[in-house]
Amino acid sequence: MCRAADLQTAVLAKNDEGARDLRARMAARGTALVNLMSSPGSGKTALLEAELGLARERGLAVAALTADLATENDARRLARSGVPVRQVLTDGLCHLETDMLGRHLDGWPEQDVRLLFVENVGNLVCPASYDLGESLRVVLASVTEGEDKPLKYPTAFGLAHLVVVTKNDIAEAVEFDREAFLGHVRQVNPGVEVVFTSARSGEGAGLLLDRALAVADGAAPHRPVMATATVALVEDGHAHAHAFGLGHGHPHAHAHPHPHDPADAHDGAHDGAPAAAR
């Protein structure tokens, strides 16, 4: 399976290995992890609170872990839904990493859950680089944040499996240009689904839950271009894998035509690496 972070094997190799382990650990418990990322004030907590409440009504076993820089408000708010909620103080760190997350999932939640929502630290820069072993990576943006949000945060939007627009009830009031927003999402992540929600009006209620359940039940998530390493075509028509990695596993789960030799990946001019790929 091709994961977003497969392309960044070298420097983040440790986190990525941890993410693979965590994904396996979660799978063994029948749990799919949903990584939620957004800027502060995007309405992430309100959306999550509503989805957790809905899950409880439906008798679906879910839990939420929220990462915060300091305050405890988010966790308290989410706990009102009645599902297990745990707060992680990141101690100033601007993103969650797998080993940190993994420690908090030792023996928690006590009962296995189908879905575990992870509310990442509130920014769209740092969390984007870290695979947490999630099955679904969701990026949220409220209509108040403007149409060009996806272009300002291309890594976050470019690697998302699902984009959730929040506060859509005030879209008109803030003159949110929906078509422009969709165009910008398409530019950095063609084919990703964008859903519109409003915690206030109830628009789109349950959509996040539905999408997460689908993936938990085995549906393949969207595959972002940015998470896909491709091969360059050379004149003889043979495709050659481009060297992304540096001897740390595969840049891509697919065809890798030759045994992996670190020296190989190191040298872009090795046999068959087409000039066009440089």
Place this chain on the structure above:
Amino acid sequence: MHEMSIALAVVGQVEDAARSHGHTAVESVALRVGELAGVVPDALRFCFELACENTLLAGATLLTQQVPGRASCAPCGSDWDTGLPPQLCCPCCGGAAGGLLSGRELEIAEVRWADAGAATACQEV
């Protein structure tokens, strides 16, 4: 600023490599940083300096090699510079790119050891 976490990861990897190869000092570390890796090279350089303090990398230079984002479309046989923010739809057919040829790299390209005992001045990690 996740550049600090990344700098610490680089230092950790170089320390591991130094231990297993018996090196005691580092002259420079070259990093390949893709245009679409989500890392700010200046911030990374700043953090790297801090991360090296009190390690065998103290005083080492960080060299960053920028790798441009390139995407391709198989049906059209085209490839293009994605730019930043990236254009990941094909300029020929308007369809989604098949994937990236480059641009997401975040990898150690080369380490130069500074200790006299180094068998080779330059070695891959």
